[in-house]
Amino acid sequence: MSRATDVYTQISQATARAFCKHSVKQPSYAAIASELREGESLLDVACGNGIGALWYPNRGYLGVDISAPLILVAREEHPDHHFQVVEPGPLLFGEASFDVAVCKSTLETLESAEVALALFKETIRVAKRLAMIVWYAPPLDLAEDNISTVLAHTSLDSNEVFGQIHQNRYRRAPFIEACQGHVLQITEVAPHQLWRIYK
Numbered sequence: 001m002s003r004a005t006d007v008y009t010q011i012s013q014a015t016a017r018a019f020c021k022h023s024v025k026q027p028s029y030a031a032i033a034s035e036l037r038e039g040e041s042l043l044d045v046a047c048g049n050g051i052g053a054l055w056y057p058n059r060g061y062l063g064v065d066i067s068a069p070l071i072l073v074a075r076e077e078h079p080d081h082h083f084q085v086v087e088p089g090p091l092l093f094g095e096a097s098f099d100v101a102v103c104k105s106t107l108e109t110l111e112s113a114e115v116a117l118a119l120f121k122e123t124i125r126v127a128k129r130l131a132m133i134v135w136y137a138p139p140l141d142l143a144e145d146n147i148s149t150v151l152a153h154t155s156l157d158s159n160e161v162f163g164q165i166h167q168n169r170y171r172r173a174p175f176i177e178a179c180q181g182h183v184l185q186i187t188e189v190a191p192h193q194l195w196r197i198y199k
Ligand SMILES: C[S@@+](CC[C@H](N)C(=O)[O-])C[C@H]1O[C@@H](n2cnc3c(N)ncnc32)[C@H](O)[C@@H]1O
Pocket: 005, 008, 009, 020, 023, 045, 046, 047, 048, 049, 051, 064, 065, 066, 067, 070, 086, 087, 088, 089, 103, 104, 105, 106, 109, 110, 119
């Protein structure tokens, strides 16, 4: 199986353009947008081709992603929003440097629970007021160390990518522990689960 990071960074420009376009009406975008207060800054972690820019105001917005092809499309299609290619790993932003940080439909696609947990913690770290995580495959409340349940998640326009990336399920406890000291609110926003972490 290809590493998710490689699949995302090596996708063709045509796929980068079509990537996730089918998901634009997912209610989680509206749910995230409704949390934003006027004038707040927003970091969109793993923004893909910038589809969130259709929902989030451009002022104070920064979308970051490891995939240069996706960021290229994001910049072309949303010239009033800012986007940046980043390296996988720690985010190069200080603690609480954005009012709000969001990471949507990403953590479950990563190589391992450890990598996912690290990005989860980073998203919380850079947020001042609120971090939001949107899960397609939320962590499970089970004891097994290695759940790695695979969900079929393919769509016609993103098949080149989703045909190769599994939607992993992780153990829930480490993610809950990482929210300690904050207020965690979990809601179903079908087909997703939205975790709001208020700091
Ligand atoms: C399934 S897509 C979700 C894109 C977008 N958030 C959405 O909901 O449409 C997952 C994204 O995560 C990005 N990604 C993976 N690992 C990352 C990392 N460590 N830092 C930033 N982006 C990452 C991929 O390049 C890809 O664009």
